[in-house]
Amino acid sequence: MKTERVELELDGAVVVGTLYLPEGDGPFPGLVFEGPLTSVKEQVTGRYAEALARRGFVGLSLDHRHFGESGGEPRQYEHPGRKVEDLRAGLELLAGHEAVDAEALGAVGVCAGAGYLARAVADDERVKAWGAVAGFFHDSAKQREWMGDRYDAAIARAVAAREYFESTGDAEHIPAVGLEGEVAMPLKEAYEYYGTERGAVDNYDNSFAVMSREHTLPWDATEAAPEITAPTLMIHSERALAPALARAFFGALAGPKRELWVESEGQIDFYDQPARIEPAADALAEHFREHLRAGGPASSAS
Secondary structure, three states, X not given: OEEEEEEEEEOOEEXXXXXEEOOOOXXXXXXXXXXXXXXXXXXXXXXXXXXXXXXOOEEEEEEOOOOOOOOOOOOOOOOHHHHHHHHHHHHHHHHOOOOEEEEEXXXXXXXXXXXXXXXXXXXXXXXXXXXXXXXXXXXXXXXXHHXXXXXXXXXXXXXXXXXXXXXXXXXXXXXXXXXXXXXXXXXXXXXXXXXXXXXXXXXXXXXXXXXHHHHHOOOXXXXXXXXXOOOEEEEEEOOOOOHHHHHHHHHHOOOOEEEEEEOOOOOOHHHHOXXXXXXXXXXXXXXXXXXXXXXXXXXXXX
């Protein structure tokens, strides 16, 4: 397995990614990877792209616009719609790469990335199959129910933050994770990954633009499910985030589908623990070999 730095441009911003390439002669099937909220390419998506490259697939892990090495202002702006645009550009890059079979493209999403990716899969016929690992399938109605009166206030604050940025160039930020105060991901488990040496990498910034909530809170992955006809593999756990939302999303899928329920400590061990990643990668590889045109080594995790 080897890596290659790649760049593409979207709306004047350079998007930087890493290609994970199997050994041997291609062309291989190509997969684009989408990860959790605020994450960068050296974290979750890089781990899964590497695991699938060892199994015969070219994997693309991106720093989305506004994050990591990629351009875009303000920094740390979580915008699901723009991430979908980045993913589609990533598919274009994969389709044009000499190591990739352009007719054998797939995708993998982890956590919030699965919910973002759902829209890209629904809209882009180039994705012939996809997989979701510990997916958080955001439901806007449930979000309103969970937040109650705080929902409209959060949206209003996000709009005000965006308008302030547009007029001054300054963006309001809060920590992405933390153990006290206002944070974007108020989960101790999230802090134990992003806020410590376990998951923090040099390319990661523990920060979240408040104006992001104008787009993240109303985002609805569930709307995409009935439009998805590409074969789906959903890997989830009762101890991962929102298993009820995962079941509802899975039930609404229009195309061929398979679910694999596994044991886990919680959500975050799907991000970096070999005991979760390796079996998931085996299942994903089997899924893609079935539904993508053959193009690489049969099976090797070594």
